[in-house]
Amino acid sequence: MKSKKLLILLLPVVAVIGLILFNACKSADNSNTADAGNAGLTIPAGFSATAIAENLGGTRHLVVTPQGDIYVHLEGARNGKGILVLHEEGGKAIVKSSFANYGGTGIAIKNGYLYASSNSDIYRYKLNDKNQVIDPAKPETIVSGLTNKRMHNSKSIILDNDGNIYVNIGAYSNICSDYDKDKKGCPVLNDAGGIWQFKADKLNQKQSDGIRYATGLRNVVGLDWNQQDNQLFVMQHGRDALHDLYPSLYTTKQSADLPAECMFALKKGDNAGWPYLYYDWMQHKKILGPEYGGDGKKEADSKYLEPAAAYPGHFAPDGLLFYTGNQFPEKYKNGAFIAFHGSWNRAPEPQEGYCVVFQPFKNGKPDGKWEIFADGFAGAQKDPGNAAHRPCGLAQGPDGSLYVTDDQKGTIYKISYKK
Amino acid sequence: MKLKIAISAFALSFLFFSLSAQVRPVKKHRSTGSSIVRGKIVYTNICLSCHMANGAGVPHLNPPLINTDYVLRNKTNLIKIVLNGFNEDVEINGQTYSNTMTPHKDLKDRQIADVLTYVRKSFGNKASSVTAAEVKKVRAAK
Numbered sequence: 001m002k003s004k005k006l007l008i009l010l011l012p013v014v015a016v017i018g019l020i021l022f023n024a025c026k027s028a029d030n031s032n033t034a035d036a037g038n039a040g041l042t043i044p045a046g047f048s049a050t051a052i053a054e055n056l057g058g059t060r061h062l063v064v065t066p067q068g069d070i071y072v073h074l075e076g077a078r079n080g081k082g083i084l085v086l087h088e089e090g091g092k093a094i095v096k097s098s099f100a101n102y103g104g105t106g107i108a109i110k111n112g113y114l115y116a117s118s119n120s121d122i123y124r125y126k127l128n129d130k131n132q133v134i135d136p137a138k139p140e141t142i143v144s145g146l147t148n149k150r151m152h153n154s155k156s157i158i159l160d161n162d163g164n165i166y167v168n169i170g171a172y173s174n175i176c177s178d179y180d181k182d183k184k185g186c187p188v189l190n191d192a193g194g195i196w197q198f199k200a201d202k203l204n205q206k207q208s209d210g211i212r213y214a215t216g217l218r219n220v221v222g223l224d225w226n227q228q229d230n231q232l233f234v235m236q237h238g239r240d241a242l243h244d245l246y247p248s249l250y251t252t253k254q255s256a257d258l259p260a261e262c263m264f265a266l267k268k269g270d271n272a273g274w275p276y277l278y279y280d281w282m283q284h285k286k287i288l289g290p291e292y293g294g295d296g297k298k299e300a301d302s303k304y305l306e307p308a309a310a311y312p313g314h315f316a317p318d319g320l321l322f323y324t325g326n327q328f329p330e331k332y333k334n335g336a337f338i339a340f341h342g343s344w345n346r347a348p349e350p351q352e353g354y355c356v357v358f359q360p361f362k363n364g365k366p367d368g369k370w371e372i373f374a375d376g377f378a379g380a381q382k383d384p385g386n387a388a389h390r391p392c393g394l395a396q397g398p399d400g401s402l403y404v405t406d407d408q409k410g411t412i413y414k415i416s417y418k419k
Numbered sequence: 420m421k422l423k424i425a426i427s428a429f430a431l432s433f434l435f436f437s438l439s440a441q442v443r444p445v446k447k448h449r450s451t452g453s454s455i456v457r458g459k460i461v462y463t464n465i466c467l468s469c470h471m472a473n474g475a476g477v478p479h480l481n482p483p484l485i486n487t488d489y490v491l492r493n494k495t496n497l498i499k500i501v502l503n504g505f506n507e508d509v510e511i512n513g514q515t516y517s518n519t520m521t522p523h524k525d526l527k528d529r530q531i532a533d534v535l536t537y538v539r540k541s542f543g544n545k546a547s548s549v550t551a552a553e554v555k556k557v558r559a560a561k
Contacts (some may be wrong), residue, residue: 007465150517150519151506151517152517153517172519174519178504240468241468241469244468247464255468342472344469344477344480347468348463348467348468349474350473369524383471384478385471385476385478385482408478
């Protein structure tokens with residue numbers, strides 16, 4: 001009698017435990033390719049993330065072919081090779097081969113060629129019908145001798161649909177103050193601080209053969225071609241050290257939040273205004289730089305290009321990708337993913353960034369507030385020396401999955417959506 | 420003991436002040452206290468945002484100040500870096516660093532001596548002090 005009563009009392013408890021166990025098994029079944037922790041990342045419900053490759057080195061930008069091959073560029077060549085070829089199968093990507101005797105950032109595929117950049121040159125490799133490089137030892141030189149004065153020297157590349165290739169040539173200075181002492185105009189802009197355009201199929205070009213397509217851009221690492229607008233979009237790394245240089249105008253907190261990291265939609269001839277101005281994302285204004293008479297409030301000349309969107313200071317946008325796939329939910333279609341490498345110039349304030357952001361778009365324009373899409377790359381310590389991982393490059397796979405590189409340890413993440 | 424209390428009181432008031440003040444007052448260089456204590460204040464105001472509070476720098480961009488010949492060996496070269504800035508290839512433990520350091524000629528001899536003394540005796544570094552006379556000599560020789 002007593003034991004029967006006990007059983008009745010315990011029945012709901014047993015039922016709940018059973019339900020929990022059943023659900024746990026079910027969800028384990030659902031995510032058979034993703035490890036339970038989403039590779040340490042926090043991502044929206046319905047998405048899963050896996051680390052498909054690890055410890056590759058300083059993996060910068062990457063492309064994924066329709067055949068599932070990944071070309072990823074290493075910041076510095078490893079064993080004399082700067083580009084790794086990985087093949088993905090069954091949730092893991094295995095290094096198949098490596099080539100290119102130079103490190104670098106830029107990599108792109110267009111019209112049967114793989115394009116890649118060192119910090120001073122752009123090369124291309126002919127691909128076969130399976131998008132494999134035919135002769136890895138013999139690249140064609142598209143451009144050589146691009147400005148490379150150490151600071152901001154990484155070259156990011158992207159191609160349009162009209163036979164042109166675009167390359168960022170970063171300014172070799174924070175704010176040009178060492179080069180423009182008389183404030184007569186920053187000479188760095190003559191050979192850097194902008195985007196240059198070259199013919200994608202013309203060999204052996206020099207920087208002077210190209211067109212300075214847009215200027216006044218301090219340093220761009222993330223860029224992509226928007227197919228809806230048929231237009232180049234870039235992410236600028238904003239200036240550093242407002243407080244260090246002008247302690248009476250900016251607090252350390254203001255210097256951490258300012259200036260904005262800006263997204264620009266570029267047209268030929270645009271001038272984004274570096275070093276003369278910066279964008280204040282809180283006032284929504286282009287502010288005259290303190291080096292050129294600004295006080296944190298005076299607005300800059302309106303002739304300079306307005307950003308398409310703006311993000312908090314020093315987040316360091318290193319990757320930009322317009323999502324054109326069909327796998328993710330509808331809201332992501334034609335929107336932008338931005339890989340924020342993470343800050344160093346916010347000290348003594350806490351460092352920020354170290355995440356992948358989604359920027360909604362509508363009719364080819366940013367529409368609505370950005371949101372953090374993937375976070376947790378840094379792990380326990382969000383600072384440049386101790387972060388476990390730092391997002392850098394972005395690519396879209398043939399099935400519509402999103403690929404993210406980490407150049408701290410060399411992880412490649414694959415993020416997919418499951419209905 | 421009294422000195423310690425005074426220092427922490429100063430540090431605390433500085434913290435509150437910098438948190439609350441919209442426009443920070445220009446700080447005067449303290450002439451009291453030891454060189455290393457004054458040096459830490461200079462470091463916090465001028466060096467920290469690039470070289471970090473722990474002197475570890477930023478990978479690929481800003482070099483570390485820990486256990487490197489640049490900091491520990493030749494004082495004259497070290498003083499020159501602060502005075503003239505630095506825009507050369509630097510490789511430390513196999514890593515290269517690409518950011519340009521701006522010159523800090525505007526600092527007084529005493530401030531440079533203090534901050535370099537702080538750097539040479541912090542972050543695990545154990546090297547001799549730098550004096551204002553040494554800075555003056557390097558500045559004049561230039």
